[in-house]
Amino acid sequence: MEIDRRKNFRFSKWAPESGTLDSGNTDSEGTETPIFGISSSELHNEFFSAVLKSYAKHKQYSILLQILQQKYRSPELESQLEEPWLKAYKDNKFFLIDGLLYHR
Known part of the structure:
Protein backbone atom coordinates (compact mmCIF):
# COMPACT_ATOMS: atom_id res chain seq x y z
CA MET A 1 0.00 0.00 0.00
CA SER A 40 5.92 13.08 19.11
CA SER A 41 4.02 13.62 22.29
CA GLU A 42 1.37 12.03 24.43
CA LEU A 43 2.55 8.53 23.63
CA HIS A 44 0.71 5.96 25.68
CA ASN A 45 2.43 3.70 28.17
CA GLU A 46 1.45 0.75 25.98
CA PHE A 47 3.70 2.12 23.23
CA PHE A 48 6.73 2.28 25.53
CA SER A 49 5.95 -1.17 26.94
CA ALA A 50 5.78 -2.66 23.45
CA VAL A 51 9.09 -1.06 22.44
CA LEU A 52 10.86 -2.16 25.62
CA LYS A 53 9.55 -5.71 25.20
CA SER A 54 10.92 -5.77 21.65
CA TYR A 55 14.34 -4.69 22.99
CA ALA A 56 14.33 -7.57 25.47
CA LYS A 57 13.75 -10.07 22.63
CA HIS A 58 16.81 -8.92 20.66
CA LYS A 59 20.24 -9.54 22.18
CA GLN A 60 22.02 -6.69 20.39
CA TYR A 61 19.37 -4.16 21.43
CA SER A 62 19.70 -5.30 25.03
CA ILE A 63 23.47 -4.90 24.94
CA LEU A 64 23.21 -1.45 23.34
CA LEU A 65 20.74 -0.33 26.00
CA GLN A 66 23.08 -1.48 28.76
CA ILE A 67 26.05 0.26 27.15
CA LEU A 68 24.22 3.55 26.61
CA GLN A 69 22.82 3.55 30.15
CA GLN A 70 26.32 3.25 31.65
CA LYS A 71 28.04 6.34 32.97
CA TYR A 72 31.44 5.01 31.90
CA ARG A 73 32.59 2.87 28.98
CA SER A 74 32.26 -0.86 29.44
CA PRO A 75 34.71 -2.80 27.24
CA GLU A 76 33.13 -6.06 28.46
CA LEU A 77 29.72 -5.07 27.10
CA GLU A 78 31.17 -3.54 23.93
CA SER A 79 32.99 -6.79 23.16
CA GLN A 80 29.61 -8.59 23.11
CA LEU A 81 28.32 -6.48 20.21
CA GLU A 82 28.37 -8.17 16.81
CA GLU A 83 28.84 -6.59 13.41
CA PRO A 84 27.27 -4.42 12.02
CA TRP A 85 26.10 -3.27 15.48
CA LEU A 86 29.65 -2.79 16.75
CA LYS A 87 30.69 -0.60 13.82
CA ALA A 88 27.55 1.54 14.12
CA TYR A 89 28.16 1.91 17.87
CA LYS A 90 31.80 2.93 17.34
CA ASP A 91 30.63 5.44 14.71
CA ASN A 92 28.29 6.98 17.34
CA LYS A 93 25.18 6.08 15.36
CA PHE A 94 23.10 5.13 18.42
CA PHE A 95 21.69 7.30 21.16
CA LEU A 96 19.20 6.84 23.96
CA ILE A 97 16.42 9.30 24.81
CA ASP A 98 13.78 8.53 27.44
CA GLY A 99 14.66 4.85 27.27
CA LEU A 100 14.14 4.66 23.50
CA LEU A 101 17.01 3.64 21.24
CA TYR A 102 17.60 5.79 18.16
CA HIS A 103 19.86 5.23 15.16
CA ARG A 104 21.02 8.07 12.96
Missing part, protein backbone atom coordinates in the same frame (compact mmCIF):
# COMPACT_ATOMS: atom_id res chain seq x y z
CA GLU A 2 1.45 3.34 -1.02
CA ILE A 3 0.72 6.52 0.86
CA ASP A 4 0.19 9.73 -1.03
CA ARG A 5 2.40 11.98 1.08
CA ARG A 6 1.11 15.11 -0.59
CA LYS A 7 -2.34 14.57 0.88
CA ASN A 8 -1.72 12.81 4.18
CA PHE A 9 1.38 14.30 5.78
CA ARG A 10 2.78 17.70 6.58
CA PHE A 11 6.30 17.93 7.96
CA SER A 12 7.66 20.84 9.93
CA LYS A 13 10.91 22.15 8.57
CA TRP A 14 13.63 22.57 11.14
CA ALA A 15 16.16 23.69 8.57
CA PRO A 16 16.63 27.34 7.64
CA GLU A 17 14.45 28.65 4.84
CA SER A 18 16.51 28.38 1.68
CA GLY A 19 13.81 28.00 -0.92
CA THR A 20 14.85 24.40 -1.59
CA LEU A 21 12.75 22.72 1.09
CA ASP A 22 9.12 23.67 0.75
CA SER A 23 6.90 21.35 2.76
CA GLY A 24 3.85 23.21 1.54
CA ASN A 25 4.68 22.65 -2.13
CA THR A 26 2.63 19.65 -3.23
CA ASP A 27 3.40 20.06 -6.93
CA SER A 28 6.90 18.57 -6.82
CA GLU A 29 6.47 14.95 -7.89
CA GLY A 30 9.29 12.55 -7.10
CA THR A 31 11.39 14.91 -5.01
CA GLU A 32 12.78 13.77 -1.69
CA THR A 33 12.56 16.08 1.30
CA PRO A 34 14.81 15.08 4.19
CA ILE A 35 13.21 14.99 7.63
CA PHE A 36 15.39 16.89 10.09
CA GLY A 37 13.43 15.92 13.17
CA ILE A 38 10.36 14.10 14.29
CA SER A 39 8.59 15.13 17.44
